[in-house]
Amino acid sequence: MADRASFRGRVLALGTIVIVVAGFLSTSPIPQDPAYHRFADGRSFLGIPNAWNVLSNLPFLITGAWGLAAVARRTVTRTLRGLAPAYLVFFAGMLLTAFGSAWYHVAPDNASLVFDRIPMTIGFAGLFAIVVGESASVIAARRLLIPLLVLGVASVLYWAATEHRGIGDLRPYAVVQFLPMLLIPVILVAWRSSSAMAGYFWLMILFYVLAKGCEYYDAGIFEMTGIVSGHTFKHLFASLAPAMLLLALDRRKSATLHESSG
Numbered sequence: 001m002a003d004r005a006s007f008r009g010r011v012l013a014l015g016t017i018v019i020v021v022a023g024f025l026s027t028s029p030i031p032q033d034p035a036y037h038r039f040a041d042g043r044s045f046l047g048i049p050n051a052w053n054v055l056s057n058l059p060f061l062i063t064g065a066w067g068l069a070a071v072a073r074r075t076v077t078r079t080l081r082g083l084a085p086a087y088l089v090f091f092a093g094m095l096l097t098a099f100g101s102a103w104y105h106v107a108p109d110n111a112s113l114v115f116d117r118i119p120m121t122i123g124f125a126g127l128f129a130i131v132v133g134e135s136a137s138v139i140a141a142r143r144l145l146i147p148l149l150v151l152g153v154a155s156v157l158y159w160a161a162t163e164h165r166g167i168g169d170l171r172p173y174a175v176v177q178f179l180p181m182l183l184i185p186v187i188l189v190a191w192r193s194s195s196a197m198a199g200y201f202w203l204m205i206l207f208y209v210l211a212k213g214c215e216y217y218d219a220g221i222f223e224m225t226g227i228v229s230g231h232t233f234k235h236l237f238a239s240l241a242p243a244m245l246l247l248a249l250d251r252r253k254s255a256t257l258h259e260s261s262g
Contacts, residue, residue: 012186020179024171031168032159037108040222041229053105056232057098059239064095067246079252082138086129086145087249093123094242101235114160121152121176123242127204128180130245134197135187152176181208200248204241211238 045051070076071087080087096119104116125148133141155172162169184205188198214221214233221230 012190013183016182016186017179020182021175024175027171029162029167029169030171030174032110032113032163032170037110037113039105039108039229039231040219041232048106050105050108052229052232053235054102056235057102057105059098059236060094060101060242061098063239063242063246064091064093064098067091067242067249068095070246070249076249076253079249081133083130083133083141086126086133086141087245088126089145089149090123090126090130090245091242093119093121093126094239095119097123110160110163114156117156117159117173118153121156121173122149124177124180125149125152127241128184131184131187131201134201135191181205196252197248200244203244207237207240207244211235 039050039053041052042050043052045055048054068088068091071080071084071091077084097116100115100117100119104112106112125145128148129141129145132144151172155176159168159170159173184201188201211234214230214237216230218230218234221233222228
């Protein structure tokens with residue numbers, strides 16, 4: 001049964017990869033829409049332009065630093081089953097996202113957007129490796145981590161280079177961002193992981209979807225609330241994803257310590 005589930009999961013994952021990559025390759029190059037840099041809430045606070053889109057990155061700083069500190073503890077590392085590098089990469093990506101996104105929102109343009117997107121690809125690489133390792137194969141996760149990091153950073157640099165030449169192409173970056181979020185549910189369903197982490201992974205997907213929805217309805221949400229924009233909500237919802245992983249690690253550490261003491 002395990003071999004059958006593994007085979008089915010690999011076929012579904014490969015099929016998803018082929019469909020997504022082929023779909024993007026069949027389209028023309030996608031340049032960055034200049035309107036992307038125009039956010040609904042441009043209010044300043046304490047001299048900070050676009051203040052709430054800048055300051056709402058603080059949760060990424062907190063969860064990223066907290067996560068790195070947690071993974072560095074021996075009591076937590078023992079529960080990671082060889083996946084400590086992937087967890088470190090994920091939380092490092094969250095920490096760097098706090099600085100990169102804040103830098104971008106101070107003066108939004110294509111040049112500053114590079115510093116926002118590179119940390120996010122680092123986080124996606126770490127998360128995908130974690131899900132693979134926790135649900136399917138630790139060996140596969142460890143082998144995937146470095147290639148995923150390289151592909152993620154390269155996709156952003158490629159986009160920046162093509163924008164500089166006036167032929168912007170977001171397709172590789174779009175694949176790097178969205179493909180893992182499509183593959184993670186496939187992995188969770190196909191391998192039917194009994195790991196207690198599975199529920200937290202589903203919550204992370206939920207918060208990602210909510211974040212993207214708030215991003216899309218940035219102006220509408222700001223008009224409706226008159227106080228907080230959709231993009232600010234995007235940051236807050238997205239930062240709940242690493243918070244879920246921190247909660248999962250803390251509960252697993254507590255369970256492990258309880259078993260050891262028992």
